[in-house]
Amino acid sequence: MGSYGKAVATAAATSYRVLIAGCSYSGLSAAVNLLEQCDKIESPVTVDITILDERDGFYHLIGSPLALAAKEYSEKAWVEFKDIKVLQRPNVRFVQGNLCKVDPESKAATILEPGNQTPRQEKYDYFIAATGLRRVWPVVPQSLSRKLYLMEAGKHINAVTSSATPVLVVGGGAVGIEMAAELKVTHPHVNVTLAHSRDKLLSSEPLPDLAKECAGDLVVENGVELLLNHRLANSKVVKDEAGRDVYKVEFTNGHRMVASEVVMAVSRSTPSTAFLPQEALNEEGLVNVRPTMQFPDNVPNAASHFASGDVINWSGIKRCGAAMHEGKLAALNIHQLMLQQLLGKEPEFNRLAEIPPMIGLAVGKTALSCGPEGMNHGPQVMKLFFEDDLGFRICWDHLRLGGIKA
Structure with a gap:
């Protein structure tokens, strides 16, 4: 040998x-x-x-x-x-x-x-x-087993889809944008509001303003109500006229609203x-x-x-x-x-x-991509980056x- x-x-x-x-x-x-x-x-x-x-x-x-x-x-x-x-x-x-x-x-x-x-x-x-x-x-499930995760996810889905009052998603980063858009597209009957404390979405990301503004436009096009310059001051649980728990929400700019659920996507x-x-x-x-x-x-x-x-x-x-x-x-x-x-x-x-700053962002039925080669958005971007299953x-x-x- x-x-x-x-x-x-x-x-x-x-x-x-x-x-x-x-x-x-x-x-x-x-x-x-x-x-x-x-x-x-x-x-x-x-x-x-x-x-x-x-x-x-x-x-x-x-x-x-x-x-x-x-x-x-x-x-x-x-x-x-x-x-x-x-x-x-x-x-x-x-x-x-x-x-x-x-x-x-x-x-x-x-x-x-x-x-x-x-x-x-x-x-x-x-x-x-x-x-x-x-x-x-x-932002992610906290369960450590698939069985408990399915229970956790199911409970959340029931909560955000079973009320006529809006679901409020707080935080206009990538997670908040995608959560609000997916909820609206999956359940068109649900009123979804996305609130962000700054004047543009994706404000903490090193991306051009054009991409941030495009993200906002796509959110609105998918049927989500967008509240920019809205920083959450407080939210408390109260009873509505039917005796159900709802959230009484107030922002630092004085705007108030009632929400069936408040989804925090800012941590x-x-x-x-x-x-x-x-x-x-x-x-x-x-x-x-x-x-x-x-x-x-x-x-x-x-x-x-x-x-x-x-x-x-x-x-x-x-x-x-x-x-x-x-x-x-x-x-x-x-x-x-x-x-x-x-x-x-x-x-x-x-x-x-x-690695230069780049992102692929799913926004309901469409998507946005941004990187060194420039920015693109539309259904074709959704198909390329995410197909139909994120x-x-x-x-x-x-x-x-x-x-x-x-």
């Missing part, structure tokens, strides 16, 4: 443990792409992947505005671990639980699983933080990184990564620790497409490190470039989660 043959045999006999925290776009992308690299016939690598998440499956976060407006779509938007076909392999393990701590020096994670009062240790060779941002209700999302050492994070709690997706040099064993997706401190607006790309880069670079150790091959790292099929097939098609 030649030296290369011996090296390949050694590679096949050596098993690497990879722990991926987060079963969303970036974590799943990392898992699928790493398996693809390790399965290559010319240089197979034995790998055991553990995917950890608080939920019992994959939730299509982009679809939240529709999942919380249409019960049929709610069923589709959450897929349990066991139904992610491409990852049903002996060397892939799903764990539902909380990640309490990651110790880069000892390469060990502390995990608390449901039903267990005592946390356990999970050793790994490589770690990927893809835990994303923690978003509050009703600031926080990174899910409390389990990481402080030296890996910036002041906002995002992971400081190098262009290779690796932790900064001041962290022990930084070369074996990666982060990707919404949790990283990087340029650009947080988007699903970027998250999947970053997860792939992390996987490719981990594979390069494995080959370096097994075959003595100098690693050829993939590097993440600066991007579920596009993401599912891009990640090959349904397995390899014949």
Whole structure:
């Protein structure tokens, strides 16, 4: 057996443990792409992947505005671990639980699983933080199981569709815009009002005014009443003439209204990184990564620790497409490190470039896109970016989660 043959045999006999925290776009992308690299016939690598998440499956976060407006779509938007076909392999393990701590020096994670009062240790060779941002209700469901999520979503849908008085959505960022528009398009009989504190929607995003004004026009075209320069002062529950609970709402400009429901879409999302050492994070709690997706040099064993997706401190607006790309880069670079150790091959790292501001925004029956190439909007943009299911099929097939098609 030649030296290369011996090296390949050694590679096949050596098993690497990879722990991926987060079963969303970036974590799943990392898992699928790493398996693809390790399965290559010319240089197979034995790998055991553990995917950890608080939920019992994959939730299509982009679809939240529709999942919380249409019960049929709610069923589709959450897929349990066991139904992610491409990852049903002996060397892939799903764990539902909380990640309490990651110790880069000892390469060990502390995990608390449901039903267990005592946390356990999970050793790994490589770690990927893809835990994303923690978003509050009703931006995303708070349930951790599909069964409870369907109950949570169903209760919300019943509440926002069963009254003649308007539903008020507060917050004109991407989430508020999409929630208001999806609710109106899905349930045309419901009066929907979107209130925003500034004079333009998407006011916190680094986008041109033309795009922000277009977003406002699309909201109105889809039948939503738009209140700009309306900052919520207070809302309190009162009884209407029929004895039902409604909200008496007042804005700081003196405008008052009655709403059947008040949907808050203004809360600031926080990174899910409390389990990481402080030296890996910036002041906002995002992971400081190098262009290779690796932790900064001041962290022990930084070369074996990666982060990707919404949790990283990087340029650009947080988007699903970027998250999947970053997860792939992390996987490719981990594979390069494995080959370096097994075959003595100098690693050829993939590097993440600066990401300019860009956005794809679904607004009811139409959509808006804006990026370096300019702005576009209309039904054709909706079809290209989201199809008819807020991007579920596009993401599912891009990640090959349904397995390899014949």
